[in-house]
Amino acid sequence: MEDIFDRVKLYSEKPKSLSSEEKNRLLIAFADALIKKSSFILDANASDVTAAKKSGLSSAMIDRLSLNEKRIGQMSEGLKSLALLPDPIGETAEEWTAESGVLIKKTRIPIGVIGIIYEARPNVTSDVLGICLKTGNACVLKGGKEAYSTNLAVLNCFSDVSGEIGKAYALLPPQRDATDRLIKAKGKIDLVIPRGGKGLINYVKENAAVPFIETGAGVCHLYVEKSADEKKALDILLNAKCSRPSVCNAVETLLVDRDIAEKFIPKAMKVLAENGVKFHGNAEIGAKFGIEPSDDDVYFNEYDDLEISLKIVNGAQDAVSHIKKYGTKHSECICTENNAIAEYFMNSLDSACVYRNASTRFTDGGCFGFGAEIGISTQMLHARGPMGLKEMTTYHYKIYGDGQVRK
Structure with missing residues (x-):
């Protein structure tokens, strides 16, 4: 060699x-x-x-x-x-x-x-x-x-x-x-x-x-804030999880505002289940939506497959705290129609790519106009993102x- x-x-x-x-x-x-x-x-x-x-x-x-x-x-x-x-x-x-x-x-x-x-x-x-x-x-x-x-x-x-x-x-x-x-x-x-x-x-x-x-590890999050357009959020979720589940820019955790969780999560589960997705979550998710509960370490998982973790959060600040604890600084998305909350979310995270109302699957050199990419950096020095x-x-x-x- x-x-x-x-x-x-x-x-x-x-x-x-x-x-x-x-x-x-x-x-x-x-x-x-x-x-x-x-x-x-x-x-x-x-x-x-x-x-x-x-x-x-x-x-x-x-x-x-x-x-x-x-x-x-x-x-x-x-x-x-x-x-x-x-x-x-x-x-x-x-x-x-x-x-x-x-x-x-x-x-x-x-x-x-x-x-x-x-x-x-x-x-x-x-x-x-x-x-x-x-x-x-x-x-x-x-x-x-x-x-x-x-x-x-x-x-x-x-x-x-x-x-x-x-x-x-x-x-x-x-x-x-x-x-x-x-x-x-x-x-x-x-x-x-x-x-x-x-x-x-x-x-x-x-x-x-x-x-x-340092590149690649992608525990990417989609946070659906209470003002989110439901259709946009479901379309983004389906694309971000199911279009290519094995790639590092696929969403691995869905976070949903408590105010809309009882309404949104069943719809999200229906859409994802129709595409063969398996669900994971903590005790609260298990009790409310009939999923076998896991401990909180489940939120560290990068599945690279048709699996996703679910969690209910108490607003944007709670969502940001969760992402900072469990994320890999790859790509995160907020679905919201509230400009102030969107700016708070995007400014509070230091992930390489932070989205508003768009799929994390766009974290890609070709999509960014780079022609191709050699990797997606999640570290802070020299290069970040695609x-x-x-x-x-x-x-x-x-x-x-x-x-x-x-x-």
Whole structure:
């Protein structure tokens, strides 16, 4: 495995040297290759899906793993969207003249070699390759073992069109120790981005020897305040929970104002039950709505499946307190027609994305106009929310003088 790290590090200067035009041509060529070789990718994916089903992978995770012509088309379009976006590399973020007379320019540059750890989502492979190429970064991919054949097929499409540049990009084999070796490859990996559940994130936090960005864990909340438009709230709930339950921007907990709970929760349960959702809640929820009660630790759960926790709260302040205790600073939504309460809710939370009357499923690089995303950061430093091109850059200062010396 060390030979992979060494090779990527050696060739990491190659993508840095590409012009914007060269990077965009490669992105388009990669996008076209995905379509041309879609049957090859789908054959690999079918093999992965068959093995995953035999191993007992959940239906939600099978959905994340599965590709079809439409999804490959979306992967291709995502790459083309990246090609249309401005190249951040070389961009002057700020400039000023210091008291000494030197001109200082703060300029965006690549980070270096990015290590990406992710689970069974092959579309992440093309997104990451595209974003890293556009920003002049090299990358080492560590996808879930369930998607190895598919990820390799996607990477091969990129390698076929990228020549020597492609040697700056690699997929680690599905070995048990690959993640551990990646996050400890100090001097060879400049930044690690883990995309996955709480267990993966915590493992990286506790064991990484290289810098990392905390992403992914998504205990997202929908709070239905007493002035909420009922139809809006039900539509948002259905979309946020059921459209893709396995993704990190899906809602995991529904909070409802006590004043409307007896009316709203049965309607919400009916809509969700019709879509196969299982319910959890505390003793009060159990007693009022016939659910087997759980202790309050249930509200820490990120289900990534057709399951949801329910809770009755005593107004916006109580909802905010609950989210601060049980949330992961990912995405939260309030359904309300009260402007003052909406502003209180949105200003009181420091989650990466806070919504009013819109589904948390919009927490996505494509939906934000980034073309694609490399992950969704839930930490406070460097980057927050969906991370697109600019978030995969750092900066240095260029200082222009005319013989000045410091006195």
